[in-house]
Amino acid sequence: MKREPDAYAVPSAPAVVETVTRTTCPYCGVGCGVIATVDEGGSVSVKGDPDHPANFGRLCSKGSALAETLSLDDRLLHPEVGGIRASWDEALDLVAGKFAETIREHGPDSVAFYGSGQFLTEDYYVANKLMKGFIGSGNIDTNSRLCMASSVAGHKRAFGSDTVPGTYTDLEAADLVVLVGSNLAWCHPVVFQRIAAAKDKRPDMKVVTVDPRRTATSEIADLHLSIAPGGDVALFNGLLVHLTRAGAVDSAYVADHTVGLTEALNVAAGRSADLEADTGLSRADLDAFFDLFAGTEKVVTVYSQGVNQSVTGTDKVNAIINCHLLTGRIGREGMGPFSITGQPNAMGGREVGGLANQLAAHMDIGNPDDHDRVGRFWQAPALAHEPGLKAVDLFKAVADGSVKAVWIMATNPVDSLPNADEVARALELCPFVVVTEVMKQTDATKYADVLLPALGWGEKDGTVTNSERRVSRQRAFLDAPGEARGDWWILTEVACRMGFASAFAYERPADVFREHAALSGFENEGNRDFDLSGLVDIDDKAFDEMLPVQWPFRAGEPTAQASEDKRFFSAGRFYTPDRKARFIPTEVKPLALDAGFDMLLNTGRVRDQWHTMTRTGKAARLTSHIAEPFAELNPVDADRLGILPAGLVEVTSRYGRAVVRALVTERQRKGSVFVPMHWTGQNSAKGRIDAVVAPPTDPISGQPGLKATAVNTRPYAARWYGFAVLRDRPETIPADYFALGRSRGGYRLELAGRDETLAVDALFDALIAPLPGDERLAYHDRTRHVSRHAVFRNGVLVAALFVGPEPVAASRSYLVDRLSADAMDPRDRLKLLAGRAGAEEPDKGAIVCSCFDVGVNTITEAILAGTAMTVDAVGKALRAGTNCGSCRSEIGRLIDACCVQKTG
Template structure:
């Protein structure tokens, strides 16, 4: 990469992906690097972050407002939104409208949307897609502490003597945090790492202990830990006596689960005992959890079981010790702060606390304030489907893909009498149903703040001009409010004014009772706001701000509460698999950004279902397989045998959409079950049946244009290079018929199809040649065992020059077999890494020196370690 401009020409902003909240430096030409001065990442970025510059000019942006499918002016579009909201409330009452917002919004956007919904429309029906990611952690914090407060900071992960990752594939989902832990372990080998996860994920490589727990049995495990800590005399009696309540009931429940914990968790008793002893004997412990806990029917109980163990031992709020929930989205925390969840008010205020609703009402001058909580995500969409919500406004999210009971969610969107969608992309699964489409600013264009998982508020600063007529989300909300008669209450001149209003609210009536207090920032000028450095809350207007919460007690509820929780009965074994859904290393949510970057698609270019070979029902590795779940809904994915998958489970990524692989959308198989306390959907406990999917033909097409997924009964489409699209295909018709039909989709004007066919065997291959260079290749056969695509894709992504025989064979005649990409930063294949190991590289660092693999963002280092172990193991 060429040298970046001098610092004065760079924009200091924040990455838009996970909740780590990494700082980035952006050049005017769109190049992006990590910000070495940001406390979250200190210059590091993951694979997605390093590719941010490649997402800035993606096709498919929504550039103009549209009403009922036709381009409209902003005035006409905002008029239509206001009239749709007004009409729905006239027909159905206050709660006849709803907003569904997103952790992709900036805090100022979130604040404006929540103020409109709860303060002026007078409905609690505003919820965030963060309900799907961290609502159970929020509920657990509120039950235990009296307020939603994360007591830990990232430095604790480096200062701990034991880090326990629970339901968190940190190496892939929060890679920069994982790299910070890895570096700390390299400098201080005594730092131990335990992974609690049904899957042997990349995070497990190099861990001291892996507990492949039965899905959904986390409460039993941490109850066993609580009982063990108490029985062994590891309680901090002084802390418990002075600062907590409820221990006796929590211990009684814990002892009942501890009696048969190994059986309930499915763990080897020796491994269970090793974990209990390690936790008990290590004073500085951080227990970090994520979606494996939260996305459960008992997610809140699981989080409280973790917190209980830390309260009992006083391991909270101290350097290197505490329970630590990490969020999935860049501004999930900001949404919590401004009340953009249906059950809370702005500023951590609460309807249930006398006088707090009045504080919000007065601050907003909002006589129409919602009387109480509204509908949470799953129930909200059920209400839309049932006709109880007449107008729905979706902002910066894609619920048609992400919600459980996916087909019902899509049906609700289709049946909504009035649907508004604000987004930066024109063609999402959700946008397809919209009556009004509003073009919002994208990451590189908008300005505001976000709050990461350690409570650090960072500025996001735009560095590109707004494309077309795109506008900030807060500006859109304010425009609708003005048309409904509330213009004076939304008359902000920019995000700084919104932030000041938000900050001022956090200090009202507080007097130290609420931990979230940033009233000390309420007096910032616009210039102060523009220059704002990363700032961890609290920042009260008066008095000291603690660096860490709760080491000396001072819980918002007065005393922390031990919550008595009991392990729910596990479903009986009925021969089906428990489906675990989650993220891939290089992808983000529904791939509207990352799916447009070829190197981010290289690591996992098609939807895959991982199962243990013993659970594969005789289906061959690499074949297509069907899972059938809730209500008979199914999905078809490429099967991968994975001995690291716990028996009785399957794993599938949640990213694939109808735009790329309509038959591989897995959330349709997930029932609309949710945690009764938090309302968070149970996205990791669906029961699915596995069966073979047996089409008449399999194939792939590499072409210089996207032909879409509708060209075959089963298809998955992904970028394979600059201007090159990979189509994985299968269908019911005869192979010869499929081959002929697909050839016709690419007219050979000025070009010729060179073919190699054996109709009796069902084998058909074609290369579209123009002036001797390949324009496209099409392979069709009766089974899935076709040549690897990587070499062909590399040829077509280049100049298309290669011998015809090699093209029809699918590999270079004198080269090594094609191999999948492992390191996307430098384009290094698995074969290259294996070659380096066989050539004498005996460590991850040595592999990096030989190949450059793992020397970029570092996200692939666990996989390199796994290959090293496999290659160096005795035959």
């Protein structure tokens, strides 16, 4: 896709040859290698890197569409102060001056940084060094607190260090993969594809999914456990007891390399009689899982946000680890607990101490020896002695005035933190807010006193670390647009202006990386897990050419050391004082609904979107699969509450409310409702689900419980509904409910309102703003209160609007396609007002395969015709599922449903 020009873009010499750059995907923690090609005309294309050991050429739907997210139309391209364009010197002087003034008057803990797993490691390192080392406060935290802080805490309690023991190859070598709280098929699709491919090759390989929802991941499961929310500790405590009774204990490993088993077992056994009630699972399902785990040597337990995002998340992590320590199934091929991170550089942030309770290089802020070591290395006499405020508490401190200056970088806490409306109010009250961003308009940037333009993917340069501890390069292949700069550079400039120039004399990311690697090896004689000292002397050219490398990579080791040599803990040697792992007693704490509420809200991701959609929302094909926020409910709950399929739903808690579309499905557990977290105030009226989420956190990790908020879910009584396709984004959307998304040729818009009388013409004019000379067609059925409008400019569709008293039944895919079509003849214009194609142009239906724009109706017709009875056959006939593979499980469900239909 060609990168769109912009008035503020720095002109560059036209390319004369095609350039090919190996880089890394900026989405999830899988860390896929990407090959980006820029042709002579400046158009960019991407494909998976077949040589990268994380993905071997595979990409998911999001990664495949990266080239479509590089436009400059909505970028922040120059600094702004008070909403007015400013020079870099003016903006940086103001930031440095305000922070210095606040520190002088109120102390170092009156300021804070809030960063992101979207940072490169070099950005993270400089931010952490500046705040903890030279400002002298621990008040730097990150949105990674929201995704993996409980894993960090659980690892440290058990291992003495934040160590992920295994590698991706273990997932393929395992005979049993247990996926706990992880919709891997949608959230980490390439790792899911690796597991699915291994299972195809070895049909005896088993997969168990543990999740209140039967997600796309469950399609490859031999056993799905629809666990009650919060039941994970009970499940793995029960497993620990069963493994002991079944004789599955590795007694030698336990005796030689662990302590604390007796207490952990006593706590687990003390509630075993309540196991069915605590987990919500039948005795038969529990026995099947326990027997499978006990009888299989090679077991990997993969866990993600369903475990971490809980007020008991750290205990959940340790309950899982306890079972692997008991059986000695850790650090060997095909064995071990495996935390998979949500963000592209959550691991890199952990390496440099990006969390408020850490020091760099996996050292502890509260450990006197670590504190002395880092202080000497950085020559930082003001190094913070105490942990800072964790994310949720940080913004509470902003709200109560304890933190008077906050710098938000590469993230959007107004949408992603729990109790998000309070976060917005906190920023509104804060005396000084700085936001470093790629996008000009987000729900956080409107609160900024100073806006600083950052480089985005394809423009910035540095390193990231994936979930298996593999460090990869993210390389620039595009010129910096406008005045945008790298985050490390912005932070360095502020540090210099605050008087710390000698400690921040970086000229390029490689300088930061070398210091990061040197600190990892400083006074490290194998007593710390994180070690990149083998790269201390890497020069600029070697850094530019650096291949993916897995840590530990100690000085003197060969560069291409195999992954098998990178596993931890097969022979013990943990990072506790006695080098033994700790069994951690984990108590069951059943969830209870608050009085006055009758359901539990679970939040998470969908297949084709990422975080708050600032990047993925720009790619039209990524909105084709799921175009608006939804509430997934079980049919029993929907019937009980009077909620109709595709109707609107109001989800309310003590903290806020959201309005979303109803998705009624038996895949959802009764008593629970799932709503995705991607929609913001930029693309929806009431879709910010984290405004509803409760703020309590895990007492150990500080991670909020984003998976279990007490809510009421009720029908939203709209009096009218609408759907529109528009070539241009509307400036205002006068509707109580809306969801706006990109489409080919423009935008698609779902609408609803509570007005007793709707002025359709006024709504149309507000959305479209027709020009003189435009042709307008309209249809009104006053009996049914249905109106349909379309505007054409030179015969080409500009916009169409459908309004009625019920959800609009028009074909979305047909209308969206018309936006990118040529001039329409009069007959086709009338067909457009009907809202669907005629018999000569079959309706492809809702999009299943976004890579090739294949709809559910097209796939269903091929299956019912008998020409495509397997997923591979559908791919051969229609191409669906043959690119990224993210839709293969959905195709499989369609095949199963059609087979039931044919035999029914």
